[in-house]
Amino acid sequence: MDKKKLLFSFSLTAVGIAAAALFESERERRSLIVRHYALRSAKIKRARRIVYLSDFHERRLGDIEERLQMETKRLKPDYIFLGGDMVTAKHGASIEATLALTERLVKLAPVFYGEGNHEARLDRDRGRYGDLFDELQAGLESQGVRYLSDETVLLGEDLALSGLHITENYYKRAPHDEMEVDYLRAHLGEANAERFQLLFAHSPAFFDAYARWGADLSLSGHWHGGTIRLPGNIGLMTPQAEFFRRPASGLFSRGRHAMLLSPGIGTHSINLRFLNLPELMVLDLKEGV
Ligand SMILES: [Fe+2]
Structure with missing residues (x-):
C-alpha cells in the first residue's frame, strides 16, 4: 500500500472510532442505572434505605x-438525598427541571438537598443570576424539600445529617486549598458522636x-465520575480539569469512615460520558458491625 492510501485508511479508521465514541457518549448521557450499596454501623438502631443522586445539572x-x-417509587426509600449541583450556574441558568424533579420526589419520601458549587454560585453572584437562588429556595420550601447549607437535622433516634457549605477557593483545580477540620467545626460545630453522622460535602x-x-x-459528587472512566475506577478528567x-x-x-461518591446524573460544559453511566445510588444502612 502506498503512503497516501495508508494515510487515508488511517484517517478513516480514526474518524470511525471518534464517531462510535461520540455515539456511545450520547447513549450514556441519556441512560440511567440503579446500583445498590450497603453499610453497617453499631450506631444505626434501625435499618433505613436512602436513595442518593447528585449533579443532576438540570438534565x-x-x-x-x-x-x-x-425507580425511586419502586425502591421505597426512607429518605431521598440530593448531593448538590442539581442546577447549573452558567449562561442561561435555569431551575425548572430541578424543581419539577423535586416536586415528583417529595411525594415519595422526605427529600434533603445538600449544596453544590453551582447552587453556591447562584447565591453569590446575584449580579449575574438575579433572584434565581431565592426562587430555588422558595420553590423547594413550598414543596417541603429541606435544603441544608451549614445546618444539621436529626433523623429518627440514631441519625444526624449535616450539609456543609464549601467556599469557592476549595473548588479551584488542584492544587487547591487544603481543608482543615477547623473549617468544618466553624461551619457546623462538632460532629454528633452518639448518632450515625451523615455529611453532605459536595467535593470528594x-x-x-x-x-x-x-x-x-x-x-x-462533583467529579461526574471523571467524564471518561478508565480501568480501576479512575476518572480521566473532572469538571475542574x-x-x-x-x-x-x-x-x-x-x-471507620465511608464515602458515597456519585458519578452524577447530568453533565455541563464538557457534555461527554464514556464507560461512566449516570447512576441512581441506593444505600441500605443496617444495624450491627
Ligand atoms: Fe460540582
Missing part, C-alpha cells in the same frame, strides 16, 4: 424526571477532613 435528556420518579477531595471531623458517611482521580465513584471507606 432533560431521556425522560429523566419520569425515570427517576419511577477532602475526605480526610470530613473523616477527622467525625463523619461516619460523607455524600459527595483534574486528571486521573481515583476512586471516581462508588462506596469506599478509610478506617
Whole structure:
C-alpha cells in the first residue's frame, strides 16, 4: 500500500472510532442505572434505605424526571438525598427541571438537598443570576424539600445529617486549598458522636477532613465520575480539569469512615460520558458491625 492510501485508511479508521465514541457518549448521557450499596454501623438502631443522586445539572435528556420518579417509587426509600449541583450556574441558568424533579420526589419520601458549587454560585453572584437562588429556595420550601447549607437535622433516634457549605477557593483545580477540620467545626460545630453522622460535602477531595471531623458517611459528587472512566475506577478528567482521580465513584471507606461518591446524573460544559453511566445510588444502612 502506498503512503497516501495508508494515510487515508488511517484517517478513516480514526474518524470511525471518534464517531462510535461520540455515539456511545450520547447513549450514556441519556441512560440511567440503579446500583445498590450497603453499610453497617453499631450506631444505626434501625435499618433505613436512602436513595442518593447528585449533579443532576438540570438534565432533560431521556425522560429523566419520569425515570427517576419511577425507580425511586419502586425502591421505597426512607429518605431521598440530593448531593448538590442539581442546577447549573452558567449562561442561561435555569431551575425548572430541578424543581419539577423535586416536586415528583417529595411525594415519595422526605427529600434533603445538600449544596453544590453551582447552587453556591447562584447565591453569590446575584449580579449575574438575579433572584434565581431565592426562587430555588422558595420553590423547594413550598414543596417541603429541606435544603441544608451549614445546618444539621436529626433523623429518627440514631441519625444526624449535616450539609456543609464549601467556599469557592476549595473548588479551584488542584492544587487547591487544603481543608482543615477547623473549617468544618466553624461551619457546623462538632460532629454528633452518639448518632450515625451523615455529611453532605459536595467535593470528594477532602475526605480526610470530613473523616477527622467525625463523619461516619460523607455524600459527595462533583467529579461526574471523571467524564471518561478508565480501568480501576479512575476518572480521566473532572469538571475542574483534574486528571486521573481515583476512586471516581462508588462506596469506599478509610478506617471507620465511608464515602458515597456519585458519578452524577447530568453533565455541563464538557457534555461527554464514556464507560461512566449516570447512576441512581441506593444505600441500605443496617444495624450491627
Ligand atoms: Fe460540582
